[in-house]
Amino acid sequence: MAQDFILKIERLRKSFGTYQVLTDVNYELEKGIIAAIIGPNGAGKSTFFNLITGYHKVDNGKVYFKNIDITNFKRYKIAQMGISRAFQVSNIYPKLTVYENVRQAVLAQQKKTMNLFSYASSLAQKETNELLEITGMTKIKDSIAGILSQGDKKKLELALALAGKPELLLLDEPTAGMSQEETFETMELVKKLNREIGLTILFTEHDISVIFGYAMRLSVLYQGRIIAEGLPEEVRQNEEAQRCYLGEEI
Amino acid sequence: MQRRTFIVFFLIVMAVVLPLVVKEFWVHIFSEILIHALFALSFNLIFGYMGQLSFGHAAYYGIGAYTTGLLMVKANLPLFVCLPISMITAGIAATILGYFCVRLRGIYFAILTMAFGQLVYYIIFQWYSFTGGDNGLQGINPPEILMKAQNYYYFVLVVFIIAGYILYRIGESPFGYTLRAIRDNAERTEFIGINVQRYMHMNFIIAGMFAGLAGALWGPFIRSVAPDLCNWHHSGIPVFMTILGGPFYFFGPLVGSIIYTFLMAIVTGYTEYWPLVSGTIIILVVLSLPSGFLGVADNVIKKLFVRGN
Numbered sequence: 185m186a187q188d189f190i191l192k193i194e195r196l197r198k199s200f201g202t203y204q205v206l207t208d209v210n211y212e213l214e215k216g217i218i219a220a221i222i223g224p225n226g227a228g229k230s231t232f233f234n235l236i237t238g239y240h241k242v243d244n245g246k247v248y249f250k251n252i253d254i255t256n257f258k259r260y261k262i263a264q265m266g267i268s269r270a271f272q273v274s275n276i277y278p279k280l281t282v283y284e285n286v287r288q289a290v291l292a293q294q295k296k297t298m299n300l301f302s303y304a305s306s307l308a309q310k311e312t313n314e315l316l317e318i319t320g321m322t323k324i325k326d327s328i329a330g331i332l333s334q335g336d337k338k339k340l341e342l343a344l345a346l347a348g349k350p351e352l353l354l355l356d357e358p359t360a361g362m363s364q365e366e367t368f369e370t371m372e373l374v375k376k377l378n379r380e381i382g383l384t385i386l387f388t389e390h391d392i393s394v395i396f397g398y399a400m401r402l403s404v405l406y407q408g409r410i411i412a413e414g415l416p417e418e419v420r421q422n423e424e425a426q427r428c429y430l431g432e433e434i
Numbered sequence: 435m436q437r438r439t440f441i442v443f444f445l446i447v448m449a450v451v452l453p454l455v456v457k458e459f460w461v462h463i464f465s466e467i468l469i470h471a472l473f474a475l476s477f478n479l480i481f482g483y484m485g486q487l488s489f490g491h492a493a494y495y496g497i498g499a500y501t502t503g504l505l506m507v508k509a510n511l512p513l514f515v516c517l518p519i520s521m522i523t524a525g526i527a528a529t530i531l532g533y534f535c536v537r538l539r540g541i542y543f544a545i546l547t548m549a550f551g552q553l554v555y556y557i558i559f560q561w562y563s564f565t566g567g568d569n570g571l572q573g574i575n576p577p578e579i580l581m582k583a584q585n586y587y588y589f590v591l592v593v594f595i596i597a598g599y600i601l602y603r604i605g606e607s608p609f610g611y612t613l614r615a616i617r618d619n620a621e622r623t624e625f626i627g628i629n630v631q632r633y634m635h636m637n638f639i640i641a642g643m644f645a646g647l648a649g650a651l652w653g654p655f656i657r658s659v660a661p662d663l664c665n666w667h668h669s670g671i672p673v674f675m676t677i678l679g680g681p682f683y684f685f686g687p688l689v690g691s692i693i694y695t696f697l698m699a700i701v702t703g704y705t706e707y708w709p710l711v712s713g714t715i716i717i718l719v720v721l722s723l724p725s726g727f728l729g730v731a732d733n734v735i736k737k738l739f740v741r742g743n
Contacts, residue, residue, distance in 0.1 A: 237625065263627035275625075277618040280611075288615045292626040297612040297633070301603050304611045348626055 189248075190215040190352055190384050191236070196245035198231055205231045207408040208245070213352075218378050218385045220399035224429055227405040229388040230272055233354050237269050238262045249352065268350035272357045272388075274337035276344065278330030282321055285329050285340055287312040289347030311347075319343040320369060334361030342370065346377070353377075355387035359394060367391065371398050396420070404429055449591055458583050459699075465587045467695045468594040469651045470671060474679075474687030475601050476644035477672035482681030483605060484637055485617030487544040489669050490551025491645055493531070494524040496664030498646025500558060503571040503653040513576055517593070517650050524646020525639050527554070532638030536631050539620070548666055555664040570660035574653040590651055597647055602684055604640065613637055674712065678719055680726025689728055 191213040198206045205228045213219055221229050234240040236247055238259040247255045254262055277285045290308040291297050299307075316322045319339050324332065329340060338361055345353055358374070359367040371394055377383045389395050395402065395416070402419040404412040412418075412425035419425050449468075453461045473495050480488045498520035505511040505519060531550040538546055558565045565571070580586045604610050612633055615623045620630050653659045662668060671694075672687065679690030694712070701711050723730055 258629070259624040260627050260629045263625050269625060271622075275619060275622045277615055277622065279618050280614060284611065284614075288611055288623075289626040291608045291611070292623075292628050297608045297628060298636075299608045301607055303603075303606050304608045305606070307608060344622070344626060 188214055190250060192248040194246040196235060197243050198235055198240065199243060205408050209410055213386055215384055216382045217400045218398055219401040220395050221388050221403050221405055222395055222429060223405035228408045229405055230356055233269060233356050237267060263348055266351035268345040268348040269354040270341040270345040270356060270358055274341045276329045276337060276340050280329055281326050282329055282340055283312060283325040286315050286343050286347055289344045293348050315343045315347055318373060335363060335366045338362055351384060353383055353385045357388055359391060367394065453584055453587050461583045461587050463695055463699050465590050465655055467691050468590045469648050469655065470675065470695060471688040471691035472594055472597055473645055473648035474672035474675040474691055475598060476641045478676050478681055478687045479637055479641040481676055483610060483613040484634060488547040489544045489666060490547035491672055492664050492668035493551040493554035494528055494642035494645035495649035496554060497527050498524045498649030499653045499659045499663050500565060502650040503574045503659040506574050507571055513654055517647060520646045520650035521643040525643040528639045528642025532635050536634035536638055551666055551669055555661055558664055559661040568661060570658055572658045574657050576654035586655060593651060597644055601644060605684055674716055678726055680728035682725060683728040686726050686728050
């Protein structure tokens with residue numbers, strides 16, 4: 185039934201205490217596209233990602249990844265199955281160098297982290313350097329990650345997510361804190377990954393130019409419900425979406 | 435890298451030569467330094483590498499000590515056979531108790547490790563028929579060839595170098611870096627596909643095994659074991675040594691053990707108030723040297739190096 189969809193979500197519901205964050209959200213994501221979820225702060229975008237990746241427990245509803253029910257799977261299991269995520273607030277290893285950060289994620293993907301006696305420094309060099317190269321971090325690879333600029337931390341965040349060789353990549357405001365140039369480079373990289381290796385990408389973003397510049401499909405989340413969905417142009421014309429989020433900017 | 439190799443080589447030469455030129459009392463102190471250092475190195479896998487404070491590590495040290503003690507006294511097994519068996523028994527205890535501990539983090543982890551440590555202590559303390567209760571076990575004599583202080587010291591040194599090398603390799607391995615990753619950001623580590631609890635458990639077991647090995651060397655060294663080896667006071671020793679030396683350096687616990695044991699040997703010659711002195715030192719170190727003595731040395735060397743350039 186959901187054959188063409190890499191991700192399918194049915195009647196997803198989540199509340200924190202008495203506050204209902206998501207109310208019966210249904211969502212389908214086609215394989216191989218770049219899609220965006222937009223909405224005002226507090227609409228439930230991050231919670232939506234948190235439920236897909238196992239960060240929070242789902243109250244009700246189902247999450248299917250490649251037709252497998254992954255609802256409430258453990259976080260590491262979901263990551264191993266092929267869903268990677270980059271966080272809104274960068275979530276890295278502050279005391280390790282940039283290189284060690286990325287290598288750790290590569291070693292995890294290669295399932296070499298139980299290795300007790302090889303030198304970590306002698307492993308995964310090629311893959312780590314490649315990731316540093318494509319994310320533009322080769323020059324800062326020996327820097328301690330904790331002292332990087334916000335923009336560089338976000339790049340590292342993306343590199344960590346890519347190291348998992350995911351089939352589905354979730355990016356929570358991937359360009360927040362980046363300069364215009366960095367934003368452009370990052371989104372071009374996302375586009376390239378989508379085009380060249382067919383990576384499916386779902387992102388949230390506030391930057392309207394990024395949303396309409398890169399997303400092939402848009403969904404508008406408002407007060408825990410999806411109120412509009414479709415091609416960017418359709419959503420742009422949607423009255424409810426305009427009233428609730430896009431406003432007069434469009 | 436070369437600097438480190440040189441330092442290790444220098445330390446080993448010192449460790450081999452010094453006991454030949456000093457009085458027997460100091461040879462005993464050297465043995466004590468190494469045994470405590472191995473105990474503290476194993477503790478630091480949990481503290482410095484994994485970022486959790488175990489306040490019950492003496493339980494595994496004590497289990498190792500009692501395993502060797504009991505096997506030597508009651509079953510007449512040779513010491514060389516007892517050492518690996520002690521590692522196994524301490525490892526089994528760490529497997530069971532660690533299963534529960536690694537479900538918690540931070541202060542809760544510390545308290546549960548301490549609670550389990552005290553549990554082990556009371557079992558050993560109360561089980562007169564098997565462990566000798568508060569009398570402990572006496573007459574744990576090492577084999578004839580190791581009866582001389584110097585010989586036992588060299589035996590301890592060999593075991594220490596082998597165990598230390600294994601621990602070093604573990605620290606530099608992908609597993610070791612995964613521990614650092616868990617320390618830095620356990621949440622992120624799950625999202626790169628790592629079962630954090632499983633790695634913490636595995637590390638807890640390894641740390642327990644090496645603490646057991648250190649404990650196994652202790653009994654034949656002082657010819658007896660007592661339940662106090664498992665008590666929470668004793669769990670404080672590796673904490674103290676590691677903080678003193680520097681938890682983020684592999685050699686931190688060794689340096690801490692050298693300073694601690696020497697100081698104790700000297701201070702107790704003058705006064706019985708050793709805990710007062712050690713307490714004062716730990717307060718000063720925590721307040722002024724948060725990365726321990728090696729942290730200070732590292733900074734000084736780096737500054738000299740930069741200036742030199």
